Amino acid sequence: MTEMRKDMIGGLATFSKHALIVAAAAGIAFAGAIDDASADAKFQSWIADFRGTALNSGVSASTFNRAFVGVTEIDPEVLQKAKSQPEFTEPVWGYLDNRVNEQSIATGREMSRKYSRWLGAIEKSFGVDRNILLAIWSMETNFGEIMKRDDVMRDAVRSLATLAYADPRRAKYARTQLIAAMKILQKGDIDRSHLTGSWAGALGHTQFIPTSYLAYAVDMDGNGKRDIWNSVPDALATAANLLHKNGWQSGQTWGYEVVLPAGRKFPSGSRTIAEWQSIGVVRANGKAFPRGGEKATLKVPDGRGGPAFLMTRNFYVLKNYNNADKYALGVGLLADQIGGSSGLRQEWNRPFTPITMKEREELQNHLRELGYYDGKVDGKIGDGSRNAIQAFQKQMGLDPDGHPSMEVLTVIRKK
Template sequence: MGQVASLPARRTGSHYFFLFALLSLCALLLVGPHVAAAAADPGFEKWKKEFRKQALKEGITPETFDRAFKGIESPDQWVLDKASFQPEFKAPVWQYFDNRVTKYAVQRGKAKKKELKPWLDKIEKQSGVNPNILLAIWSMESSFGAILDNKTVMRSVIRSLATLAYADPKRKKFGTSQLLAALQILQSGKIDESNLTGSWAGAMGHTQFIPTSYQAYAVDMDGDGKKDIWNSVPDALATAANLLKKNGWVSGQTWGYEVTIPDRKLPAGKLKISEWEKLGVKRVRGKEFPRPNDVAELKLPAGRKGPAFLMLKNFFVIKRYNNSDRYAAAVGILADQIGGAPPLSKDWKRPFTKLDRDEIIELQTKLKEKGFYDGEIDGKAGGGTRKAILKFEESVGVDLQGFPSKEVLELIRTN
């Protein structure tokens, strides 16, 4: 438009119209091949026809299927890229926890706890699950719902799962089963198709449930007749609580304890806490264990030089949400700090000076301004940020480390 405005005044309206049409045609020619390639996928159309037959046999009505797939004529390449992406950096322990257990997350969690206290009290009474755990899961899964507004990562669940079912051999079975469940959710009439948005793998809503898990655990907490984990925070948190409850959450107990360990080999497996104490395992800050007969397992996420924990049953229940020791530990640690606990007594070992979230945002912003970074400005130092740091370090001729450190921030401020 700027070019049109700078034309000589003698040009007539028809000249403007002609030039505008010409520019529009050029724009279409530039994007046209991509659009055409995306739309012209006879293999996908053939798959869709076959899957439609399968869905109808499973009880999905033609109207539901056609409504769900309206406008979906090709797989989503972004989904396939995410499914096959192997990060250049295997995230070290410190990076995983630094990006999730943050001052920002703790502050937001405390604010949300105050804001939602009546609902959290009701959910705890109904499920027995500590509200701090639910807030930590909410933070981990969707940054307290902020991710739901990110159209880059929140896509049509129907198209994402159809993409996996059609084009990803490793996830074909998963994609098919979850797609059928998503169609069943739509057919129930309680959730509109415009709400069926989620991650590349079909995880949906504030607390990120795949369709079959939604069917198994979804709760209508606010009483509006819908189990709406997309728009109702009470529904989403109650759904997370229901998953934990149905998988054996022990009400009134914690997930684990930070401990110190003796400088000798310790047994693997589960022992009573009293037995761990006899082996020299102690709770940090001189605290006592409230129930010595509880059974616990020793976990060392970063080896003997990092923090150590005795994990109780609720730790393993959290893993039913996401089968990862790191995930369950991060949920527990964040939950404790939302509840007022201090940071870990023994920090993660890092080969650099740590940045806080605001400093990481500044670093990402400066890297983007200098053309080294094209990711999101989110305060999380993931693989994309570390690759950008490496490029910057190479450009200024320093040793390549790729760490989001105080040192590299100071360097980029002065270059």
């Protein structure tokens, strides 16, 4: 769930920044009185008080009543899920291994063929490359597959009401989004039973917070509704509209993988490509830079020994979607490989020998058979997989680093 997030701590900055849910979410403490026996009564009292705020903000009484039918208590899992976010807690290679891999690339190419006509029309209307949109769709909901999971998708009204009531650090953000969610319901683009989203209220295939939905949603398929939950064309066009309106430069890249000359210190901030070239920076694939006057910023997310990148304006436009470098880098790398790129020339500084997604699934299956793991077998390594790997490593007298490595797979294959 990677929502449009930029600093929920201070509330929503503007509708022009879709990025705004997750950027400052990690490590937030929650109110301690939620498990009190009177919590439900207090929550109902809060809902009653919030009614006046909503009505004064343009939500009708009938819409408010419809929105809160069945919302009788907070969702404790929302508070649990809000404690940390992978953009800010995982090493860059761990974050990208789960998102830019042979499975996501193959599915992206399949979706490119399936929705080719729509993607062509969206490119023509908004000037955003189809592979970028497919990568966003993958990063946000795994091409819609996450929307089928009850353990991820939740009642958006209840989620946002929970945050507004129980999380002082997100309360302002959540109140704003809750009112916007009711306005979506009021407009009739989605019915109440299908107003679902992530723990933080991000909606649909491409995970738009409600205020950003109101600002950018598009009825691409022409059925009279801006339905990012059920219409892939609407969802992809809505993402394209956000990027377009935030300054996406059509026909240009998000950045370049580069090789840095040894023994040099590099200036911070933006420089022209020609200036970077003058100090010895070259493209990793050996090709020439297409535009010497283009401005770019150097980033080395895994240190000087890992891949290096010159990031152009479009990289920062992607951060309007999610204000995290890892997210924008993931979108760019995945988009390139969906489009046929061979991937990075320089490997990440992983402290282990990496394995493929199929091998990760094999590892999870072995861990399940041995009783260490009871989660989903999908090749994606989250806390459950890491804890299972650590438990197995401890049992075998190995360093319990929790990494999905060839070293661990080799040992577990012998069990």
